[in-house]
Amino acid sequence: xxxxxxxxxxxxxxxxxxxxxxxxxxxxxxxxxxxxxxxxxxxxxxxxxxxxxxxxxxxxxxxxxxxxxxxxxxxxxxxxxxxxxxxxxxxxxxxxxxxxxxxxxxxxxxxxxxxxxxxxxxxxxxxxxxxxxxxxxxxxxxxxxxxxxxxxxxxxxxxxxxxxxxxxxxxxxxxxxxxxxxxxxxxxxxxxxxxxxxxxxxxxxxxxxxxxxxxxxxxxxxxxxxxxxxxxxxxxxxxxxxxxxxxxxxxxxxxxxxxxxxxxxxxxxxxxxxxxxxxxxxxxxxxxxxxxxxxxxxxxxxxxxxxxxxxxxxxxxxxxxxxxxxxxxxxxxxxxxxxxxxxxxxxxxxxxxxxxxxxxxxxxxxxxxxxxxxxxxxxxxxxxxxxxxxxxxxxxxxxxxxxxxxxxxxxxxxxxxxxxxxxxxxxxxxxxxxxxxxxxxxxxxxxxxxxxxxxxxxxxxxxxxxxxxxxxxxxxxxxxxxxxxxxxxxxxxxxxxxxxxxxxxxxxxxxxxxxxxxxxxxxxxxxxxxxxxxxxxxxxxxxxxxxxxxxxxxxxxxxxxxxxxxxxxxxxxxxxxxxxxxxxxxxxxxxxxxxxxxxxxxxxxxxxxxxxxxxxxxxxxxxxxxxxxxxxxxxxxxxxxxxxxxxxxxxxxxxxxxxxxxxxxxxxxxxxxxxxxxxxxxxxxxxxxxxxxxxxxxxxxxxxxxxxxxxxxxxxxxxxxxxxxxxxxxxxxxxxxxxxxxxxxxxxxxxxxxxxxxxxxxxxxxxxxxxxxxxxxxxxxx
Amino acid sequence: xxxxxxxxxxxxxxxxxxxxxxxxxxxxxxxxxxxxxxxxxxxxxxxxxxxxxxxxxxxxxxxxxxxxxxxxxxxxxxxxxxxxxxxxxxxxxxxxxxxxxxxxxxxxxxxxxxxxxxxxxxxxxxxxxxxxxxxxxxxxxxxxxxxxxxxxxxxxxxxxxxxxxxxxxxxxxxxxxx
Numbered sequence: 001x002x003x004x005x006x007x008x009x010x011x012x013x014x015x016x017x018x019x020x021x022x023x024x025x026x027x028x029x030x031x032x033x034x035x036x037x038x039x040x041x042x043x044x045x046x047x048x049x050x051x052x053x054x055x056x057x058x059x060x061x062x063x064x065x066x067x068x069x070x071x072x073x074x075x076x077x078x079x080x081x082x083x084x085x086x087x088x089x090x091x092x093x094x095x096x097x098x099x100x101x102x103x104x105x106x107x108x109x110x111x112x113x114x115x116x117x118x119x120x121x122x123x124x125x126x127x128x129x130x131x132x133x134x135x136x137x138x139x140x141x142x143x144x145x146x147x148x149x150x151x152x153x154x155x156x157x158x159x160x161x162x163x164x165x166x167x168x169x170x171x172x173x174x175x176x177x178x179x180x181x182x183x184x185x186x187x188x189x190x191x192x193x194x195x196x197x198x199x200x201x202x203x204x205x206x207x208x209x210x211x212x213x214x215x216x217x218x219x220x221x222x223x224x225x226x227x228x229x230x231x232x233x234x235x236x237x238x239x240x241x242x243x244x245x246x247x248x249x250x251x252x253x254x255x256x257x258x259x260x261x262x263x264x265x266x267x268x269x270x271x272x273x274x275x276x277x278x279x280x281x282x283x284x285x286x287x288x289x290x291x292x293x294x295x296x297x298x299x300x301x302x303x304x305x306x307x308x309x310x311x312x313x314x315x316x317x318x319x320x321x322x323x324x325x326x327x328x329x330x331x332x333x334x335x336x337x338x339x340x341x342x343x344x345x346x347x348x349x350x351x352x353x354x355x356x357x358x359x360x361x362x363x364x365x366x367x368x369x370x371x372x373x374x375x376x377x378x379x380x381x382x383x384x385x386x387x388x389x390x391x392x393x394x395x396x397x398x399x400x401x402x403x404x405x406x407x408x409x410x411x412x413x414x415x416x417x418x419x420x421x422x423x424x425x426x427x428x429x430x431x432x433x434x435x436x437x438x439x440x441x442x443x444x445x446x447x448x449x450x451x452x453x454x455x456x457x458x459x460x461x462x463x464x465x466x467x468x469x470x471x472x473x474x475x476x477x478x479x480x481x482x483x484x485x486x487x488x489x490x491x492x493x494x495x496x497x498x499x500x501x502x503x504x505x506x507x508x509x510x511x512x513x514x515x516x517x518x519x520x521x522x523x524x525x526x527x528x529x530x531x532x533x534x535x536x537x538x539x540x541x542x543x544x545x546x547x548x549x550x551x552x553x554x555x556x557x558x559x560x561x562x563x564x565x566x567x568x569x570x571x572x573x574x575x576x577x578x579x580x581x582x583x584x585x586x587x588x589x590x591x592x593x594x595x596x597x598x599x600x601x602x603x604x605x606x607x608x609x610x611x612x613x614x615x616x617x618x619x620x621x622x623x624x625x626x627x628x629x630x631x632x633x634x635x636x637x638x639x640x641x642x643x644x645x646x647x648x649x650x651x652x653x654x655x656x657x658x659x660x661x662x663x664x665x666x667x668x669x670x671x672x673x674x675x676x677x678x679x680x681x682x683x684x685x686x687x688x689x690x691x692x693x694x695x696x697x698x699x700x701x702x703x704x705x706x707x708x709x710x711x712x713x714x715x716x717x718x719x720x721x722x723x724x725x726x727x728x729x730x731x732x733x734x735x736x737x738x739x740x741x742x743x744x745x746x747x748x749x750x751x752x753x754x755x756x757x758x759x760x761x762x763x764x765x766x767x768x769x770x771x772x773x774x775x776x777x778x779x780x781x782x
Numbered sequence: 783x784x785x786x787x788x789x790x791x792x793x794x795x796x797x798x799x800x801x802x803x804x805x806x807x808x809x810x811x812x813x814x815x816x817x818x819x820x821x822x823x824x825x826x827x828x829x830x831x832x833x834x835x836x837x838x839x840x841x842x843x844x845x846x847x848x849x850x851x852x853x854x855x856x857x858x859x860x861x862x863x864x865x866x867x868x869x870x871x872x873x874x875x876x877x878x879x880x881x882x883x884x885x886x887x888x889x890x891x892x893x894x895x896x897x898x899x900x901x902x903x904x905x906x907x908x909x910x911x912x913x914x915x916x917x918x919x920x921x922x923x924x925x926x927x928x929x930x931x932x933x934x935x936x937x938x939x940x941x942x943x944x945x946x947x948x949x950x951x952x953x954x955x956x957x958x959x960x
Contacts, residue, residue, distance in 0.1 A: 018804045022811055029815045029822075036822035039829030043836075047952050050836040054843060058920075058957035065917060065930060065959040109918075132919045161957045162933060163921040168955065279866065290866040430854055 048194040051168045053778075056189025056198045058161050059170030060776075063185040067174075067202050067769035070122040072439040073104040074767045077451060079651060079759040081204055086180030089204070089767075091152055092118025099451065099761060106130070115147055119183075119204075119767075120154050123174055127156045134160060136169050138190070143171055152176050158190075166192075173782065177201060183769065186780045197782060201775035206765050208442075208679065208696050211396060211753035214721040215444055215702035216684060217246040220393070221724030222254050223354050223746040225361055227395045228696075228753025229429075231441045235402030239705065241410035246717030248402050251393060252726060253420035254358075255313045257746075258350045259320050266316040267420075269299055275414035282423045282431035283393070283416065284310040306387035312422045314391040321348045328384040331355035335383030339376050344384070353690075353748040356381075358389055361750075393421030396753065397429040399441050404434040439766040446597055446700040449657035449681055452762030455648055456594040456655060460530030463509035466516070473505040481519055483548075483556050487662050487686070488583055488609050495547045495604050496556055497581060509591075515577035521612075523587045526637060527645065531595030531656070533606050534578040540711035541565040543602040546574030579605035586612030590637055591645075594655040600708050601683045601701040601719075603660030610663045614674045616653040618646055624675060624692075651760040652678040657700050664689035664747065673748070679759055686722045689747040695754045697721070724749045831951050835938035838908055839954030842879075842936045844895035849876045851932065851960040861926045870897050876932055876958050880912035887944040907939040907948050920957050931959040 077099035078085055088094040094101055103117065109130040115121045124147040136143045136158025143158030156172040168191040175184050182203040189196045211228025212218060218232050235241050235248040253271075256264055274283060277295025285292045287304055296302055296311060305315040306327055321329045324345070330336055331348040332355070348355055363371040365378040365388075375381075379388030398419075400407075407415050423431040463469075470476055479501040485493030499519040509527040512518075514534060537543075545565045551557035564573045572578065579602070580595070587610075598606045617625040620638040625631060638646065653676040654661065661682040663674050673690040680693065683701040687693070703709070703716035710716065725746045759765065853864050853875045863878045870893060873879060884891025886904030893908065894900050916922040917931035935955045939948030 018808050022808055025812065025815050029818050032819055032822045036825040036829070039826050040832075041829075043829035043832035046833045046836045050840055050952075050954055054954055054956040057843070057847065061957060061959040062917065062920075062931075130918050132916075134919070134921055159920060161920050162935075162955055167921070279864075290868070292866075430852065 045194070048191050049196065051191035052189040052194045052196040053198070054189065055161055055168035055170045055191060056187045056196045059159070059172050059187030059189060060185060060198060060200055062159065062170075063156075063172050063174070063187065064202065064769070064771055066123060066126060066172075067183065067185070069107065070126050071119055071204060071769040072766040073106070073122060074119060075102040075104065075764045076206060076767060077101070077762050077764050079206065079761045079763070081180060081206070084180055086182070086204055087152070087176055088118075090119050090176040090180070090183070091149075092116045092121055100764065102764065104766075116149070120147065120152060120174065120176075124154045127154075127172075131157065131159070133157060134163075136160060136171075143169075182772070184775075186782060188782055197778070197780045199775075199777050199780035201772045202769040203772055205768050205770060206759055207755075207768055207770075208698070208759065208765065209753075209755075210399075210696055211751050212697045212721065212723070213441070213444060214697075214699045216699060217248060217250065217717060217720045219250045219252075219720045219722045219726060221252045221722070221726045221749075222256065223351070223357060224254075224724035224749040224751070225357060225393060225395070226723075226751045227362070228751065229396035229399060229425075230394060231399045231401075231436070233401045233441065233443055234702070235400070235407060237702070237704070240716065241402070241407060243410065244715050244717065245705075246715075246720070247411070247415075247418045248400055248407065249398065249419055251419040251421045252724070253313060254354060254393060255317050258317070258354075263316060263320045266301060266319070267313060270302055270311070270313065270316060271416075271420055273299055273302065275416050278416060280431055281398075281416065282425070283419065283421050284312040286310055308387050308390075312391070313420075314385075314422070318385075323347045328386040329355075330384050331359070332383035335381065337383070339382035339384075341382070341384065348385070351746060353746060355385060357748045357750065358385055358391055359383070361389060361391070362395065390424065391422060392424035394423045396423075397425035398423060398432040399436040400432065400434045401436060401441055401443075402434060407434075439768075442765065444698055444700050445702075446599075446657040446683065448764050449597065449655070449700070449762065452657070452681070452760050453594045453597070453655050454762055455760070456528045456592055457530060459509045459528040459645075460511040460594075463511055463528070463530075466507075466510055466513055469507050469510055470502060470505055476500060476502060479503070483550065484519070484583070486581060486604070486607065486609075488611060495559075495581075496550065497548075497576075498556075499583065512580065512582065514580050517576055517579075517581045518583075520582070520584045520587050523584070525587065525589045525591060525593070527591045527641070528649070529589065529591065529593045531580050531582065531593070531608065531659075533580045533596045533598060534575075535596050535599050536567060537575070537579070537598050537602050537605065538600045539565045539567060540708070542567075542572075542575050542600070543604045543709055545572055546576045547604055575605055581605060581607045583609040583611060584614055587614050588634075589614070589616045589653065590634065590641075591618065592649040592652055592655060594652075595659065598658040598683070601658060601660070601703075603684070603709060606658070607660040607662070608656060610661070610674050616674075616676050618650045618653070618677060620646075648760075650678060651758050652680065653695070654680045654682065655760060656682045658683045661685045663687040664691045664749070677754070678757055679763075681763075684719055684721060686720075687724065687749055687751075688722075689749075691749050693749075693751045695752075695757050697723075697751065723751065831940050834903075834906070835940070835951035836954070838892050838900075838903075838906060838938045839936045839952060841892070841894045841900075842908060842910060843934070843954060843956055845893070845897060846876055846879060846934060846958070849874065849958075851876055851930070851958070853878075876934065877912050877927070879910045879934070880926075882908070882910040884908055885939075885941060885948075887941055892938075905941050907941055909937045909939065911935045911937075915957065917959055931957060933957050 085098050111125045111129045115124050124145060127145045145157045146155040154174040158169045158171050160167040160169040171188045173186040177184055182201050184199060184201050186197055186199040210231045211226050213231040215233050217234050232248040255267055273285060273295050277292050279291050285296050287293045287296055302311050304311050305318040329348045330344045330346055333344045333346050336344045360381045363375060363380055365375045365380050404415060425431045481499040481501055483496040483498055486495045497517055499517055501519045501521060502523055503521045506524040511530040511532055514532040541563055542565050544560050545563050547559045548556045549559045564571050617634055620635050625634050659682050664687050673692055676693045678695040680695060681698045684699050699721045703719035861877050862880055863873055867873055885907035891908050892900050892903050892906045913933050914924050914926050914929040915931050915933045916924055916929060937953050938951050940951050941948035
């Protein structure tokens with residue numbers, strides 16, 4: 001018998017198989033170990049990236065806070081940061097031509113020795129002396145704040161975002177952008193050995209982010225829409241909240257006096273509910289909101305008729321005037337037909353001015369930068385009023401210097417008893433904020449505008465004399481007005497003037513001499529129009545000496561015959577020859593109206609009234625201007641001006657700090673609409689009738705009892721920034737009551753904030769560092 | 783002629799020993815490898831969960847990044863949700879999120895940056911703390927609402943059981959300055 005060698009081979013296979021099997025399992029285990037380790041490392045890396053990115057993002061937040069605090073300490077006069085001024089401001093190398101730059105004291109810390117005068121130095125010093133973060137070590141070396149003067153770069157110290165040795169941390173790098181317009185911040189977030197960089201630009205700018213800022217009571221009447229924020233400074237001085245002195249803000253509903261039987265009582269009910277239940281202060285009630293909904297439950301007549309999830313005045317208007325119950329109120333069937341609605345029946349003819357204004361609000365509804373048929377398809381100016389018009393009396397937020405408790409305590413009731421109407425703020429803003437202070441809400445005084453008119457006065461000083469220009473236009477005809485009441489058309493006139501009348505004169509740059517006290521009719525003012533007056537008018541009697549009233553038989557007589565005033569040894573029995581009280585009727589201004597700066601508010605003597613179809617244009621491509629019948633002439637004249645002059649005058653239609661200015665008529669003729677652009681500065685301004693203001697209204701006069709025009713009595717509530725219609729009883733006693741036979745309508749006033757407007761030079765205003773979120777970028781250089 | 787018999791018996795014995803030894807070695811190796819595999823599996827799970835946790839922390843960060851410290855509707859700086867803000871969908875300022883504790887077991891979370899509950903993540907929990915901190919020293923906690931800076935901390939947990947507090951997988955922290 002032969003034994004094969006199979007046995008020995010089988011023995012070998014068993015061993016080999018075992019070894020192979022072991023090798024396979026070992027390999028798999030090794031692979032698994034590698035994969036597993038890789039997964040762990042990936043996960044740890046993801047965690048480290050997440051933490052370092054969080055640290056870097058935290059750095060940008062901290063930088064925004066630091067920039068806002070430190071940049072607002074720099075109060076500059078220049079209107080823009082162009083021509084290298086931004087860079088000089090950053091480095092502290094500004095020159096006299098850059099205007100005055102005041103650096104406010106640091107807030108909340110001390111700097112024993114400053115590193116320099118620029119914004120970059122302020123940021124560096126703040127990081128060194130204000131911050132008290134723990135020391136961060138990187139590779140054993142402390143990460144400290146640095147300033148590189150030559151490169152214009154500032155580094156913060158390393159800043160941990162929480163305690164502990166292993167906390168993520170960040171370091172900031174600040175540098176001026178190449179064009180000098182802003183600051184680029186790069187934040188280096190660190191956790192373990194992982195670094196993430198994020199960067200964002202902050203625009204350095206000087207901007208007044210309000211449509212209206214008033215030192216005195218702001219009164220916004222019926223048929224007025226404001227597209228932009230409102231800042232009310234009144235109410236913080238002693239006694240200002242006394243009931244007889246008025247309120248920081250009064251808003252009059254647009255919807256009263258349209259239907260006395262049904263609508264007015266409903267509005268009363270809504271306002272009563274708002275005063276007790278409006279949680280967010282926007283003048284609307286939300287049925288779905290726990291608190292506001294409960295307040296509405298007891299008033300079933302108050303319903304959301306337009307389906308926008310709010311109950312507001314517009315719903316009640318819709319309820320009363322929507323006859324066919326289609327959630328629309330037709331006010332212009334022709335317009336509606338043109339917009340594609342077919343044939344509709346007019347449902348609202350009580351106040352077409354109001355309807356047209358509501359329908360034309362917020363023209364660029366799809367926010368594509370142009371107003372066209374797409375916007376009409378979204379409800380713009382389509383002849384019907386509905387939810388798509390998104391009614392708002394104030395399309396912006398309200399900022400009050402006063403705190404709400406003080407105001408409501410003084411009134412023994414809600415502040416909303418004074419403010420009727422819908423407030424629709426931007427998404428990130430509260431409808432109303434109280435206790436707002438500098439730099440968010442800066443107190444304005446006429447002193448701040450000391451140098452703001454320099455450019456305009458310089459042009460006027462080089463102008464051909466007033467009378468020469470009149471003579472070259474055919475001369476003065478000798479025409480005088482009948483004794484004319486001031487304010488013009490008001491039932492509460494306080495002075496009368498016999499005015500020389502200048503008609504159809506075309507002025508270039510011109511200085512109107514003090515004492516002119518004229519009426520200009522259909523005149524054109526091309527360039528700068530400067531109004532001369534006596535600035536030293538602080539004597540309490542200056543305002544009244546020479547004032548007249550109609551006596552027996554309608555004959556003018558002196559109101560205060562015994563009154564004189566002595567200024568620097570000179571006795572004046574009439575101050576009208578040394579002041580300027582002017583009225584411009586249906587005049588065209590292609591430029592800026594500016595003047596000397598009265599040191600006291602003297603509204604009887606230093607007053608400007610703009611009536612009729614008075615127009616202000618400066619932009620050759622202004623769509624409203626191009627719609628004028630004489631657009632070709634206007635366009636040609638504007639193009640003929642040097643561009644640099646146009647740019648300067650576009651900053652303000654009116655620079656009259658300390659003056660009393662009345663804009664518009666006490667009637668409702670919307671075809672005679674006054675148009676103003678830019679930053680409008682006055683002592684006080686009344687805008688009546690029909691006007692459109694695209695820019696910012698600033699008023700400088702703050703009435704104080706027993707001072708200035710109140711020296712002989714009276715209360716501050718007589719001096720208001722009044723915009724739009726108020727009746728004789730609910731306004732400043734100058735308006736015409738709705739039941740008066742002379743009442744001609746409510747008018748139509750729109751005030752639209754221009755976020756792109758540039759301030760005139762000379763207004764000292766704090767810098768702002770505004771984050772440009774579109775510049776956020778992950779990465780960058782370090 | 784004599785036949786030479788192969789000495790098979792001694793070879794057979796060696797094979798037995800060899801086989802036994804091989805079994806022991808292989809078994810030991812297998813046990814060790816199985817142990818290692820279990821460990822590696824755990825590491826894998828941890829890695830996967832840690833990455834998920836980092837993501838869930840990031841979701842809260844993205845959701846709250848653009849929020850203000852004061853309520854944008856009322857303008858008030860009430861700590862926590864304002865009256866009428868019942869759910870996360872209503873929360874519109876950063877301190878509304880203080881104390882948020884949501885989990886898949888409770889069907890309240892985890893949420894993404896849009897505030898929607900993320901499906902298929904029932905064993906995850908997000909817990910948020912918001913604390914006021916000194917903006918000049920971010921390591922110092924101050925009384926809530928007394929500062930312009932807040933620190934947001936999100937702890938993300940993995941939960942085996944509904945009643946379990948869970949295993950802390952990661953913490954994401956950032957600072958928000960007004």
